[in-house]
Amino acid sequence: MKHELVKLSHGDLLVLLAFFGTIVWIGAKFVRTKGKILDFLLGGRALTLPVFVLTLFSTWYGGILGVGEFGFSYGISSWILQGVPYYIFAAIFAVVFAKRARRAEVVTIPEQLEKIYGKKVSYLGAIFTGVLSCPAPYVLMFAILLQIITGWTLFPCLLVGTLFSFFYLWFGGFKADVATDVFFGIVMIFGFMVILPFLYMKYGGVDFLVQNLPDLHLKWHGGNSAQFIIMWFFIALWTFIEPTFYQRCYAAQDEKVAEQGIFISIGFWFLFDIMTVIAALYSKAIFHNLDQPMMAYPLLADLVLPSVWKGIFFAGMFATILSTLNSQLFVSATSLGRDLCWKVTGDSEKTEIRWIRMGMIVAALLCLWMAYRMPSVVRLWYTIGTVIVPGLLVAMVSTFFKKMYIPSNWMLATMVTGFSVSLIWLCLGWKSHLGASDYPLGIEPMFPGLFASLLIWGVARVFFTDSTKPSNQV
Numbered sequence: 001m002k003h004e005l006v007k008l009s010h011g012d013l014l015v016l017l018a019f020f021g022t023i024v025w026i027g028a029k030f031v032r033t034k035g036k037i038l039d040f041l042l043g044g045r046a047l048t049l050p051v052f053v054l055t056l057f058s059t060w061y062g063g064i065l066g067v068g069e070f071g072f073s074y075g076i077s078s079w080i081l082q083g084v085p086y087y088i089f090a091a092i093f094a095v096v097f098a099k100r101a102r103r104a105e106v107v108t109i110p111e112q113l114e115k116i117y118g119k120k121v122s123y124l125g126a127i128f129t130g131v132l133s134c135p136a137p138y139v140l141m142f143a144i145l146l147q148i149i150t151g152w153t154l155f156p157c158l159l160v161g162t163l164f165s166f167f168y169l170w171f172g173g174f175k176a177d178v179a180t181d182v183f184f185g186i187v188m189i190f191g192f193m194v195i196l197p198f199l200y201m202k203y204g205g206v207d208f209l210v211q212n213l214p215d216l217h218l219k220w221h222g223g224n225s226a227q228f229i230i231m232w233f234f235i236a237l238w239t240f241i242e243p244t245f246y247q248r249c250y251a252a253q254d255e256k257v258a259e260q261g262i263f264i265s266i267g268f269w270f271l272f273d274i275m276t277v278i279a280a281l282y283s284k285a286i287f288h289n290l291d292q293p294m295m296a297y298p299l300l301a302d303l304v305l306p307s308v309w310k311g312i313f314f315a316g317m318f319a320t321i322l323s324t325l326n327s328q329l330f331v332s333a334t335s336l337g338r339d340l341c342w343k344v345t346g347d348s349e350k351t352e353i354r355w356i357r358m359g360m361i362v363a364a365l366l367c368l369w370m371a372y373r374m375p376s377v378v379r380l381w382y383t384i385g386t387v388i389v390p391g392l393l394v395a396m397v398s399t400f401f402k403k404m405y406i407p408s409n410w411m412l413a414t415m416v417t418g419f420s421v422s423l424i425w426l427c428l429g430w431k432s433h434l435g436a437s438d439y440p441l442g443i444e445p446m447f448p449g450l451f452a453s454l455l456i457w458g459v460a461r462v463f464f465t466d467s468t469k470p471s472n473q474v
Helices: 010-028 037-042 049-059 064-074 077-082 084-103 109-117 119-132 136-150 154-193 195-203 206-212 226-241 243-251 255-287 293-304 309-345 349-373 377-398 408-428 446-462
Strands: none
Touching: 010 154, 010 309, 037 154, 037 243, 037 349, 049 154, 049 243, 049 255, 049 309, 064 077, 064 136, 064 255, 064 293, 064 309, 064 377, 077 084, 077 226, 077 255, 084 226, 084 243, 084 255, 109 119, 109 243, 109 309, 109 377, 109 408, 119 226, 119 309, 119 349, 119 377, 119 408, 136 154, 136 293, 136 309, 136 349, 136 377, 154 195, 154 243, 154 255, 154 309, 154 349, 195 255, 195 293, 195 309, 206 255, 226 377, 226 446, 243 255, 243 309, 255 293, 293 309, 309 349, 377 408, 377 446, 408 446
16 A cells, blocks of 8 residues: 655754654663563563553554544544544553552563463463454554555565564663653643644634534544444453553552552643544544545645644654554563564573563564554454454453452453454454444344353353452452
8 A cells, every 4th residue: 555755854863863763762771681580571670650651652652554544533532532432441450450460479461360360371361362352453554654654565674663662671671661751741742732733723712613514523422333343442441451551551660650640641642632623633634535544644734734744743753652662562472482483492580581582573573463464543442342352351350359250260251252252243244344234133243142152251240159269369
């Protein structure tokens, strides 16, 4: 797929060169770092509140081109679908799960599953977590931005996006991830702040938007069906099993930092959403139609911003993408390398970091394949969320509540059933993109998958005896 090139001045290119040079400089600090496994995985559980907030804020907001695509296509409804449900579920996570996760004293989701349900459930959880964390959508977005600057073909751009995060994670692990995320968080906020004044000065404010936007773009539902809206709320349940959420909680200094940090991050997400939605509305009002709505932000910046400022805005988009790409690549590598391969082989503790690095190679290859085979950010989000959430949600949530416990074999069946039903349902209606018209009974695949997993869990609860509850429930 070819994308329209944007025009960057020498000043813009110098800004981007300084941006990427700073990342290399930060990453280079970790090249000779040698630490214990807890330092490599969680930075020694030492995240302070400011660092926790900046790294969680930046990590959980990587899909900037997808956000632009949604905003251009659906108007303020994009905030309802991509903002509100995540605030709600993040707040629930903070109240219900954050302290419990920190108290668990584990280092990964599969390890938490193993603590309650044993190795088989943990191994399957590692596979699901590795796929769920696969940063294919973010590698694709990085590649598209690089494409419109350089004119290269897609694959080399995908390769550069993957390898760029690879080098500092390879040496520094979680500490390198956090250090770069703090920098990314600052750049992404400033990057989007710069475009709004230029839009207002050139086109005006609310009156311009009202006069030039389709009516549906100013309605909360955006013309979408009830099932479409409900489906995206269900996809936001992803928050309850989001590996980077748990990783940050596991790495927090204490339970208070984990809980308060999420609430503060919600405020940052809200403010950033306001900026991104306004920018997307301006893009729709100015361009009206785009063959590739994913290009809404880059083309808007190319039209409106002068030299240097355009470079800052593009740096903000790159920062938004990379902040999530590197975190998810590391989590995926840990799940596939440490929690699956290392534990299955029973290798010595001295090889733990080596297995994580091998997992990084596998995760990188997986995301390259997925991004190349399915070059649509929104469809990648949709597909991964649709098949993995039903397989992992019940299992992960139940680790926190004794009353939800079921025997390990039943939980394994719950996970396999939820995943399989959603996958089969998805494949049967694969010709559709986001609508439900081609799916059996016109139902989105996630719903039957969740129903099936809850049904198996419910049957197990009926025949479950209290005497077999684990004593180590977190």
